[in-house]
Amino acid sequence: MKRDSRPFRVLIVDDEREYREVLRLILAEEGYLAETAASGFEALSKLKMVPFDLVLTDLMMAGMDGVELLKNIKKSQRRVDVIIITGYGTIENAVEAMKKGAYSYFIKGNDPVDLMKEINEIRNGKGAEHEQKSGQKSEFDLAQFVLETKNKQFKRVLDIAGRAAESNVNILILGETGVGKDVLAQFIHEHSGRARMRFVPVNCQAYAEGLLESELFGHEKGAFTGALERRKGRFEAAHGGTLFLDEVGDIPLTTQVKLLRVIENKKVERIGSNELIPVDFRLISATSKDLAHEILAGRFREDVFYRISTITMEIPPLRSRKEDLPALIDFFFQKSQKEHGKEIRKIDAGVKEFLLSYDYPGNIRELKNIIERSVVLSQRGEILCTDLPEMEERKGDGGRNQAIKLKEMRRHVETNYIKQVLGFCNHNITESARILGISRRQLFNKITEYKIR
Numbered sequence: 159m160k161r162d163s164r165p166f167r168v169l170i171v172d173d174e175r176e177y178r179e180v181l182r183l184i185l186a187e188e189g190y191l192a193e194t195a196a197s198g199f200e201a202l203s204k205l206k207m208v209p210f211d212l213v214l215t216d217l218m219m220a221g222m223d224g225v226e227l228l229k230n231i232k233k234s235q236r237r238v239d240v241i242i243i244t245g246y247g248t249i250e251n252a253v254e255a256m257k258k259g260a261y262s263y264f265i266k267g268n269d270p271v272d273l274m275k276e277i278n279e280i281r282n283g284k285g286a287e288h289e290q291k292s293g294q295k296s297e298f299d300l301a302q303f304v305l306e307t308k309n310k311q312f313k314r315v316l317d318i319a320g321r322a323a324e325s326n327v328n329i330l331i332l333g334e335t336g337v338g339k340d341v342l343a344q345f346i347h348e349h350s351g352r353a354r355m356r357f358v359p360v361n362c363q364a365y366a367e368g369l370l371e372s373e374l375f376g377h378e379k380g381a382f383t384g385a386l387e388r389r390k391g392r393f394e395a396a397h398g399g400t401l402f403l404d405e406v407g408d409i410p411l412t413t414q415v416k417l418l419r420v421i422e423n424k425k426v427e428r429i430g431s432n433e434l435i436p437v438d439f440r441l442i443s444a445t446s447k448d449l450a451h452e453i454l455a456g457r458f459r460e461d462v463f464y465r466i467s468t469i470t471m472e473i474p475p476l477r478s479r480k481e482d483l484p485a486l487i488d489f490f491f492q493k494s495q496k497e498h499g500k501e502i503r504k505i506d507a508g509v510k511e512f513l514l515s516y517d518y519p520g521n522i523r524e525l526k527n528i529i530e531r532s533v534v535l536s537q538r539g540e541i542l543c544t545d546l547p548e549m550e551e552r553k554g555d556g557g558r559n560q561a562i563k564l565k566e567m568r569r570h571v572e573t574n575y576i577k578q579v580l581g582f583c584n585h586n587i588t589e590s591a592r593i594l595g596i597s598r599r600q601l602f603n604k605i606t607e608y609k610i611r
């Protein structure tokens with residue numbers, strides 16, 4: 159939903175006349191239609207008459223405070239976003255207010271440029287996105303996923319995820335690429351007490367080392383070349399909600415040290431600043447790497463591992479839960495037809511057989527892609543074997559499998575024959591090599607390779 163087709167109306171509520179007037183002037187200069195109210199009561203009566211988009215309200219006010227006002231607004235006008243304005247001493251209350259549906263909070267005395275950015279964000283539509291999060295309707299639509307399973311191991315994972323969601327503990331999700339770690343992280347967030355707040359994913363693999371730190375911790379203007387503006391990091395963005403560190407195994411060691419500090423102290427320091435900003439987040443991490451191996455190789459810190467993995471769960475690869483394939487295949491066919499406006503009336507028996515027996519090294523992502531592509535490429539409502547290049551590749555694979563078998567056969571025959579000759583020659587290597595028609599060195603190599611004793 160774009161809101162910039164009509165004037166964006168902001169209501170400033172503060173019992174301090176000077177402050178609300180200054181804010182009104184700044185907002186007017188930025189092109190907003192700003193009005194003021196001196197109390198929560200006045201604000202509510204103005205809200206009844208004028209359709210405001212955003213309310214900026216002071217937290218501490220006589221009569222009705224900012225949180226009370228927020229509750230009243232969310233009761234009757236859920237679409238109106240609210241930013242809480244607060245002093246340093248009352249940040250905790252502002253955080254509580256965010257849990258009750260405030261969009262964010264702004265500390266009096268901070269640079270108003272930050273506040274303007276936040277307001278712009280709301281105007282540009284992110285507010286609408288957030289509104290979904292803070293309202294009854296969830297952005298993560300369970301109907302978009304198959305979270306029922308016939309597989310014992312995955313059933314257990316879902317059960318643990320559901321129970322762990324209610325707590326605040328750090329969760330580590332393991333599993334091969336494409337098994338649905340991201341989906342499970344969102345599932346946990348949506349079942350937690352933080353569901354109304356943000357779910358902030360960070361793909362740690364996607365950033366160069368320095369950039370990852372700035373992404374996570376934020377930076378001050380001029381903190382490094384290219385830091386043209388002050389920027390909040392993802393820890394701050396996840397305040398009150400859930401931070402999801404995807405591919406956590408790819409975080410460089412130096413960043414891991416800093417990460418550990420934030421996880422332990424729940425305070426973040428933007429790059430180029432000494433100020434410690436309190437952050438309240440729930441941490442979910444995921445990786446497709448073998449972290450035990452990474453720790454042994456000196457690429458992952460053991461202390462970080464223990465911090466992030468109070469509860470660990472591993473999603474099984476799709477090839478080991480083939481009993482779920484029929485439901486998943488059906489789901490992705492339905493979804494793709496709807497999304498691409500196509501109707502599939504006939505699917506080749508060979509295609510079905512292939513989809514049910516293929517091993518999916520790319521897991522659910524691969525299954526989803528194969529089906530989506532076949533639906534997009536389908537003609538006259540039919541899906542043919544030729545629409546699935548994976549089937550052709552597999553035919554080629556048949557040849558490779560045969561080659562492996564031949565190699566095994568050769569190994570078997572050679573091992574037995576070498577053993578016989580060695581016995582016949584009383585384990586004399588020179589004599590055995592002569593009979594076999596190979597050099598001493600070649601025979602040594604074969605004895606080692608075939609582990610002949």
Ligand SMILES: Nc1ncnc2c1ncn2[C@@H]1O[C@H](COP(=O)(O)OP(=O)(O)OP(=O)(O)O)[C@@H](O)[C@H]1O
Nearest residue numbers: 303304305334335336337338339340341446522523
């Ligand atoms: N249970 C599910 N139901 C429907 N779709 C799913 C399910 N699990 C995963 N998917 C889909 O499969 C794709 C891969 O899922 P996801 O990104 O969660 O995997 P991942 O394990 O996090 O992968 P990576 O390790 O590459 O980050 C996504 O498009 C996702 O929507």
